[in-house]
Amino acid sequence: MRVKWHNEGHIHVTVWRDRKPLKREMRENTQDGTPGSWFKITIPYGGKYEKTWLVNSIQDHCSVPFTPVDFHYVKNEARFFVQDAGIASALKDVSYKICDEESQKISIFVNPSNEPYSVRYKLKPEEMKQLKLTMHKRYDVSHEALDLQSLRFDPDLVGHDIDIILNRRNCMAATLQIIEENFPELLSLNLSNNKLYQLDGLSDIIQMVPTVKVLNLSKNELTLVWELNKMKGLKLEELWLEGNPLCDTFPDQSTYIRSVSRGSEKLKSLILQFLQQYYLIYDSEDRQGLLCAYHYKACFSLTIPFNPKDPAPSSLCKYFKESRNMKKIKDPYLRVQLLKHTKHDIVCSLSTLPKTQHDISSFVVDMWFHTEMMLCFSVNGVFKEVEGRSQGSVRAFTRTFIATPTNNSSLCIVNDELFVRDASPNETQSMSSIPVSSSTSSSVFILSKEQQEMVQAFSTQSGMKPEWSQKCLQDNEWNYTRAGQVFTMLKNEGKIPEDAFKQIA
Numbered sequence: 352m353r354v355k356w357h358n359e360g361h362i363h364v365t366v367w368r369d370r371k372p373l374k375r376e377m378r379e380n381t382q383d384g385t386p387g388s389w390f391k392i393t394i395p396y397g398g399k400y401e402k403t404w405l406v407n408s409i410q411d412h413c414s415v416p417f418t419p420v421d422f423h424y425v426k427n428e429a430r431f432f433v434q435d436a437g438i439a440s441a442l443k444d445v446s447y448k449i450c451d452e453e454s455q456k457i458s459i460f461v462n463p464s465n466e467p468y469s470v471r472y473k474l475k476p477e478e479m480k481q482l483k484l485t486m487h488k489r490y491d492v493s494h495e496a497l498d499l500q501s502l503r504f505d506p507d508l509v510g511h512d513i514d515i516i517l518n519r520r521n522c523m524a525a526t527l528q529i530i531e532e533n534f535p536e537l538l539s540l541n542l543s544n545n546k547l548y549q550l551d552g553l554s555d556i557i558q559m560v561p562t563v564k565v566l567n568l569s570k571n572e573l574t575l576v577w578e579l580n581k582m583k584g585l586k587l588e589e590l591w592l593e594g595n596p597l598c599d600t601f602p603d604q605s606t607y608i609r610s611v612s613r614g615s616e617k618l619k620s621l622i623l624q625f626l627q628q629y630y631l632i633y634d635s636e637d638r639q640g641l642l643c644a645y646h647y648k649a650c651f652s653l654t655i656p657f658n659p660k661d662p663a664p665s666s667l668c669k670y671f672k673e674s675r676n677m678k679k680i681k682d683p684y685l686r687v688q689l690l691k692h693t694k695h696d697i698v699c700s701l702s703t704l705p706k707t708q709h710d711i712s713s714f715v716v717d718m719w720f721h722t723e724m725m726l727c728f729s730v731n732g733v734f735k736e737v738e739g740r741s742q743g744s745v746r747a748f749t750r751t752f753i754a755t756p757t758n759n760s761s762l763c764i765v766n767d768e769l770f771v772r773d774a775s776p777n778e779t780q781s782m783s784s785i786p787v788s789s790s791t792s793s794s795v796f797i798l799s800k801e802q803q804e805m806v807q808a809f810s811t812q813s814g815m816k817p818e819w820s821q822k823c824l825q826d827n828e829w830n831y832t833r834a835g836q837v838f839t840m841l842k843n844e845g846k847i848p849e850d851a852f853k854q855i856a
Contacts, residue, residue, distance in 0.1 A: 390439035391464035397429025423551035496539035523552030557584035570594035645694035
């Protein structure tokens with residue numbers, strides 16, 4: 352029985368009593384009660400999560416495999432459909448079992464539904480056949496490129512009275528299905544001039560045709576930069592956006608660069624090199640070497656998750672004093688105090704944090720905006736604490752940098768925001784093979800004979816202690832030449848601490 356209570360000017364409350372099992376409810380809400388009945392899955396506030404992460408997280412906790420149909424966002428919700436009461440019931444059990452990076456539990460609502468749009472209005476076989484022929488005519492075999500610009504007005508489709516509007520999920524689904532079946536090695540896709548205003552349907556290309564390197568979305572109607580997050584799973588080299596309203600959000604049109612999704616190889620190399628240098632010093636005994644990485648008026652803040660029931664979680668207690676979580680800190684004076692305003696204050700603050708060892712192989716880097724004078728990028732990864740009570744504890748972090756290029760082909764940090772949380776079991780497992788030495792903050796790795804010889808040779812040539820030589824080689828994925836280049840550059844810039852070198856008798 353469902354009981355509703357409401358009154359003028361009050362919150363409406365719905366109380367469910369004697370709730371029927373989902374399978375029984377499905378039978379009573381569909382015509383035939385067959386196992387093929389559809390269910391709508393709704394994730395409130397799911398709009399803030401990237402599709403791949405959200406779907407994978409749900410699948411990791413779901414007892415049965417499922418395929419989301421018609422995944423899309425409506426305002427701040429994420430929605431998709433499944434066709435099976437058993438799957439729907441399993442998805443319902445996942446509710447509140449997933450936590451995001453802010454330790455917020457994710458709820459999932461399951462309701463019987465009609466067929467989703469792309470199924471209800473699925474293209475007829477003869478329409479699919481003609482669309483396939485049209486797309487084959489537009490495919491360049493030599494360059495593995497498919498030109499679908501102004502697809503709706505293609506004479507072959509118009510002549511057969513077939514209206515392909517790619518904003519409609521059924522049309523985009525049909526197009527991607529043909530691409531997956533006929534052009535599985537596609538490298539370049541041109542979707543310009545198709546009046547696209549959202550990319551929900553196109554996001555399926557990440558799983559269906561992950562080979563795409565060049566995506567042209569020029570002269571469409573994309574207004575929100577957030578839409579581009581739906582393409583993050585593609586390893587794009589070029590993303591063309593000219594002629595979209597969202598380009599007006601860039602402050603300087605002359606510095607707009609077409610390869611927005613990943614940036615040029617030069618910028619990628621610059622950022623990765625910077626991160627290697629930064630964390631080489633950050634994980635050392637003395638973090639004072641980071642002074643040269645910051646602008647003299649740089650700004651830094653640290654945040655840890657907020658839990659009103661446990662305001663000072665013991666596992667992160669060493670970070671709590673510096674945490675500037677505005678949901679927790681009400682005192683405006685304290686907020687200002689916790690925001691570090693100069694490079695000396697920043698490095699002093701960083702030096703009070705636990706000694707660490709970062710797993711650079713875990714880093715996920717995303718450059719989300721850049722001009723000639725500024726780069727904005729974030730890095731996600733894990734690190735292990737290497738001393739004190741929490742020695743061996745694994746943390747996950749997200750760090751957002753705003754930096755400016757320098758004359759010596761490096762970066763100068765203007766703004767630095769660090770978010771630290773306890774690592775998930777999967778993240779902890781990724782570092783479980785890296786033990787921590789009890790006598791030093793450097794980690795002790797089980798090295799092969801070849802790696803031991805490389806460390807010895809590198810130590811001899813560089814003059815650094817073996818543990819520092821090992822770290823330099825490991826941070827550069829045991830590429831001896833690259834490690835030597837990074838070492839030479841850091842040494843010339845005075846960024847290697849003195850205690851990294853052997854003492855000369």
